Amino acid sequence: MRHSVELTLGRLAVRQFLGSRRSLWALVLAAIPVLLALLLQAEAGGDPREALDDIAGLYQVLIVAVLLPIVALVVGTSVFGAEVDDGTITYVLGKPVPRWRIVLTRIVAAGLVTAAVLVPSTLATAVIGVRGVDAPGLALGFTAAVAVGSFLYCALFVALSLSTRRALVAGLVYVVVWEGLLSNTFGGSRALSIRQYTLSIADALVEAKMNTLSRLDVDTALVMAAVVAILATVHAIRRLRVFEIGEAA
Amino acid sequence: MSVETLNPPAPAATPAQGPARGAAVELRNVSHWYGNVVAVNDVSFSLGPGITGLLGPNGAGKSTLLHMLAGFLAPSAGEVLVDGRPAWKNPQMYRSLGLVPEREAVYPYLTGYEFALMNARLHGLPDPEGAAERAIDVVDLRAAMHRRIGGYSKGMRQRAKIAGALVHEPRILLLDEPFNGMDPGQRMHMMELLRGLAEQGKTILISSHILEELHHLANNVLVVVAGRLAASGHFREIRRLMTDRPHTFTLRSSDDRRLAAALMAHGSVQGVELGAAGITVRTAERGGFAAYLPRAAREAGITLLEVRPTDESLESVFSYLVKR
Numbered sequence: 001m002r003h004s005v006e007l008t009l010g011r012l013a014v015r016q017f018l019g020s021r022r023s024l025w026a027l028v029l030a031a032i033p034v035l036l037a038l039l040l041q042a043e044a045g046g047d048p049r050e051a052l053d054d055i056a057g058l059y060q061v062l063i064v065a066v067l068l069p070i071v072a073l074v075v076g077t078s079v080f081g082a083e084v085d086d087g088t089i090t091y092v093l094g095k096p097v098p099r100w101r102i103v104l105t106r107i108v109a110a111g112l113v114t115a116a117v118l119v120p121s122t123l124a125t126a127v128i129g130v131r132g133v134d135a136p137g138l139a140l141g142f143t144a145a146v147a148v149g150s151f152l153y154c155a156l157f158v159a160l161s162l163s164t165r166r167a168l169v170a171g172l173v174y175v176v177v178w179e180g181l182l183s184n185t186f187g188g189s190r191a192l193s194i195r196q197y198t199l200s201i202a203d204a205l206v207e208a209k210m211n212t213l214s215r216l217d218v219d220t221a222l223v224m225a226a227v228v229a230i231l232a233t234v235h236a237i238r239r240l241r242v243f244e245i246g247e248a249a
Numbered sequence: 250m251s252v253e254t255l256n257p258p259a260p261a262a263t264p265a266q267g268p269a270r271g272a273a274v275e276l277r278n279v280s281h282w283y284g285n286v287v288a289v290n291d292v293s294f295s296l297g298p299g300i301t302g303l304l305g306p307n308g309a310g311k312s313t314l315l316h317m318l319a320g321f322l323a324p325s326a327g328e329v330l331v332d333g334r335p336a337w338k339n340p341q342m343y344r345s346l347g348l349v350p351e352r353e354a355v356y357p358y359l360t361g362y363e364f365a366l367m368n369a370r371l372h373g374l375p376d377p378e379g380a381a382e383r384a385i386d387v388v389d390l391r392a393a394m395h396r397r398i399g400g401y402s403k404g405m406r407q408r409a410k411i412a413g414a415l416v417h418e419p420r421i422l423l424l425d426e427p428f429n430g431m432d433p434g435q436r437m438h439m440m441e442l443l444r445g446l447a448e449q450g451k452t453i454l455i456s457s458h459i460l461e462e463l464h465h466l467a468n469n470v471l472v473v474v475a476g477r478l479a480a481s482g483h484f485r486e487i488r489r490l491m492t493d494r495p496h497t498f499t500l501r502s503s504d505d506r507r508l509a510a511a512l513m514a515h516g517s518v519q520g521v522e523l524g525a526a527g528i529t530v531r532t533a534e535r536g537g538f539a540a541y542l543p544r545a546a547r548e549a550g551i552t553l554l555e556v557r558p559t560d561e562s563l564e565s566v567f568s569y570l571v572k573r
């Protein structure tokens with residue numbers, strides 16, 4: 001009862017997403033790594049070293065680099081975006097609810113949805129990939145890191161969706177250009193990359209020896225992740241406070 | 250434009266209210282521009298209990314005004330006050346204000362009851378279920394309350410939106426084009442509903458681009474044209490202003506030349522032009538001419554084939570009001 005405002009806001013965001021076609025695409029995307037893991041497992045033929053490399057590759061190249069940011073982008077930009085587009089945002093904003101509560105609820109809701117899509121997929125991929133291989137903590141470590149990454153990306157993309165009408169494009173540019181191209185070329189940009197935070201957290205949690213996933217040490221990653229999450233949230237709250245709904249909206 | 254306080258001349262339905270005291274809504278020299286397009290230009294007024302109509306053609310700035318009142322747009326200049334406090338960046342004011350937006354979209358997967366309940370919960374009401382049911386009853390939607398809004402008719406959807414705006418029993422209610430797309434029955438029902446709310450002492454502002462929609466409903470009418478407050482006053486006054494203005498008619502008859510001569514004799518006629526397509530008549534005021542025309546034709550034994558007002562578009566009516 002005490003949190004019925006948050007529950008109502010969150011449920012609205014989740015229902016909005018589930019009712020859209022975006023949710024189907026998210027599920028299709030989430031199925032890809034599981035299918036690939038099954039294929040690779042069949043090919044690896046029982047070599048534990050090869051199986052570990054395969055699963056690390058799937059995780060690093062597909063799940064964290066592509067699926068996580070894309071699903072988070074789709075979900076994160078829709079928690080406000082869909083309502084702004086059809087004008088129903090007035091029903092949420094025309095309430096005596098402090099704006100920070102609305103923003104926090106929506107970021108958490110987006111993070112939960114993103115994690116709900118990716119966690120089962122990551123877990124299944126890891127479990128299939130390391131079947132018969134001694135890899136303590138791998139499945140859990142990968143999955144926990146993806147869950148953390150879900151919330152980080154969502155905080156960023158929710159802030160983005162309140163800052164620009166072209167949030168989807170801006171988000172893609174961040175993921176592809178900044179995290180993809182630049183952090184391979186310039187090491188410095190890794191300190192501002194959610195992908196690197198996620199990989200670094202996974203690294204720290206997995207005890208098995210693997211090809212190093214991240215080149216960012218975990219302490220830096222955790223501190224930077226917290227900074228990015230807080231800055232994005234604060235920015236989103238400030239944007240929502242002065243969010244204008246004109247005749248066009 | 251000077252500050253005008255528009256208070257109803259206390260008809261039976263509206264509690265009397267002193268002009269300066271307790272203005273629920275006040276605009277002081279408010280302007281709003283989008284980039285370099287001026288949407289609202291130096292508008293001032295204040296509203297007390299009762300129904301006020303906000304009349305103007307599409308694009309006149311009505312929605313911009315309502316959005317500023319609802320705290321969704323910052324005034325570029327001037328002050329928008331609700332209960333004496335700025336509407337912008339002040340979510341607490343929604344405790345005493347409800348908005349029924351023009352856009353039709355309502356969460357289609359919710360039922361009418363769920364929509365009212367959602368609004369009640371977001372308002373943090375102590376008994377959201379009870380409040381939602383009461384609001385559903387006020388708009389007479391009980392029979393359909395457990396059906397999804399996606400399957401509602403336009404009138405029902407409009408009522409669901411009103412239930413959502415009324416759930417916290419606000420003193421001030423803003424409605425943006427509430428009659429759009431309603432059939433006459435739905436419209437009558439809605440008018441009864443709004444009159445009932447006004448009788449409870451609520452301050453209600455209704456925007457519309459059709460004067461007659463406000464008939465029997467709004468005592469006060471504010472006319473907005475091109476972002477400016479062009480006129481304000483009692484409904485009857487505004488209607489008189491709009492109808493008793495120079496009108497132009499195109500007539501066709503069995504004998505145009507004789508009809509033209511007969512019409513020229515009447516005091517209200519300012520000019521008659523005889524053309525191949527018929528007669529064009531300019532009159533000083535419509536009422537007198539409309540009464541005279543059939544009489545004149547009958548007396549002269551002329552059959553009227555066509556009588557067509559040539560400048561009845563709302564825009565021409567409004568532009569006349571602005572030029573005055």
